[in-house]
Amino acid sequence: MFQGTGSDVGKSLIVAGLCRLYARRGLRVRPFKPQNMSNNAAATADGGEIGRAQALQARAAGVPLSVHMNPVLLKPQSEIGSQVVVQGRIVGNARARDYQAMKPQLMPAVLDSFARLSEDADLVLVEGAGSPAEVNLRAGDIANMGFARATDTPVVLIGDIDRGGVIASIVGTKAVMAEDDAALVAGYLVNRFRGDISLFDAGLAEITRHTGWRSFGVVPYLPDAGRLPAEDGLGLRSRYDAGGEEERKRIVVPVLPRIANFDDLDPLRQEAGVEVILVEAGRPLPPADLVLLPGSKATIPDLVALKAEGWDIDIRAHARRGGKVLGLCGGYQMLGRMLRDPERIESDVDAIDGLGLLDIETTMTGDKRLRPVSGVSLPDGTPFSGYEMHVGTTVGPDRRRPFARLADGNDEGAISPAGNIVGSYCHGLFSDDRQRARLLAWIGADPSALAYEAEIERVLDGLADHLAAHLDVDGLLDLSRGRG
Structure with a gap:
């Protein structure tokens, strides 16, 4: 399971790239996100809907979309409330405070979907939501450590160095987590590094010294990743x-x-x-x-x-x-x-x-x-x-x-x-x-020779190659086999 020190640290694209990488190795890979909040959704063949990030990850893995890849989808309708979609179907609307009370009731659906995906997979790559550092939301959690603990799934924490403070964000996440939660974190990786990676060797050592967690690598910034569809509106204006x-x-x-x-x-x-x-x-x-x-x-x-x-x-x-x-x-x-x-x-x-x-x-x-x-x-x-x-x-x-x-x-x-x-x-x-x-042509513009769908495939392949070059992808796979 890949969790983040915050939102928009690159969890979705890391999982998409790894879906493509491991699928190319011949594994039956499935993406999974227990809970997602996004108005960017995709329709499944059976008349349900899931977050578009999971649709991209499924495409990367080469498998059809399933409502079980994202069993709980929250679609914001106001500043304080969302429509709640469970296993592809609308079950109602909930204000943020009411949803906190609802979450424990949704865990059975989450676990059911996870079990269904796992039956047909060699590897399930799980994406968290937000951050496990949001300990004020830990009670009844289904999106991060609550799910990891319920399924005994090993966790890798992703930090984004591009926004600054990555050492503090990873070490701080460990500091606020409950000991039983932190024990499931097998390691971390640093995303969106610009420049000479060797200059961050001391930073990695410092993170490991404070957390005891293993580094799975540093991912350099990949401009091409911006050509893939975004999960939500956080980066919309910058795109x-x-x-x-x-x-x-x-x-x-x-x-x-x-x-x-x-x-x-x-x-x-x-x-x-x-x-x-x-x-x-x-x-x-x-x-x-x-x-x-x-x-x-x-x-x-x-x-x-x-x-x-x-x-x-x-x-x-x-x-x-x-x-x-x-x-x-x-x-x-x-x-x-x-x-x-x-x-x-x-x-x-x-x-x-x-x-x-x-x-x-x-x-x-x-x-x-x-x-x-x-x-x-x-x-x-x-x-x-x-x-x-x-x-x-x-x-x-x-x-x-x-x-x-x-x-x-x-x-x-x-x-x-x-x-x-x-x-x-x-x-x-x-x-x-x-x-x-x-x-x-309708608006008088000259179309290019862009083959959009082929371009998405090219970028997914390039993302997989990029991760293979900079992450310990064999070590990550060992985690799923209980050997990490």
Whole structure:
């Protein structure tokens, strides 16, 4: 099990790289994260959902997605509360304090999923959440040492030297842990080192002197790792910037408080002909070749936030000038005339006016659609594959001009009469090189020769090679065999 001295220290990518490395050795590898908090989720073939980080790890291991890879998924809907998904299914909503009381009740599902994965695996690589140093949350813990103790799983602690203070963060984690928890920690590794690794030899010795833990290595910073999808929004703003290159086409994305499935943007940011500009609260939307409204975990509250920023005025003005607008999932719903939530599924608002750019209306319903999809965009027949992940049913005249026809024969999405406003429930469209080229041509950008899916495979292979060169990967494997 890989735990961290904090969030965003690289746990997800370390596990993904090791999934690829050990799978290439012929082992049956499965990723597992007992509890995840993220609005960046992936749909499984059986109609469930898991964190997108585990989806990337499963891809690295070369295995299909399973709800058991992430049995507890928390999807934040407010500053203090989240939707709770257990083994792929929504079980309700919980405020942060209430969830602490709920956690012990979820451990049986976590252990059940772990057992199911283990039956079909030679090696299960487990990712913790946050940090075991959060001892105020230790009671009833299912994400870190609570899980490790319940399953007698050896732990390796990851520290991030790039953020500074890595010696103190690793030694401090040991200092605050209970002795029985610390006894399960077999060692540590240091991530994102820049420069001459030998200069940190004394640092490693100091960590080992204070903790008694073994070093499994130091991982140098790998720029290519930033080309892989991020687990959550912590690094979102640092992953995109304006760039300032006038000749590039601008895709402007308002950053909504509950932005979800933002990895839809990843393929676009790798295109040389465009710059993806994420606009944070407090700033107007700049001139754009395309305004892209992303997915949202809570569409109505995010629409309220969008209007509070005055972005609705910017978007309508852009559209009046003939500017292009694309709404994905929650963003698609916002483009309509009205959003209704009679059952108060997402908020305490019964109904709210949308942006009025598409002649459609959406009603939130209790059923959530979670499924992989494929089809062709209309009218040109360009193929795509992706997934749907949403609540709500959308109807209206502009649905007679669908964005796509799915493989099951149903039409999907809507297009305005002038053709400059498009909405779709499909996520993952732009991972398909043909569909991404279609979008770029629509906004007047030249598509590159980027083969996105092949690029992800290349980076995963490179990450595995990188870890093999700098970590004691045989020693890590021995831990799982009880020989460490």
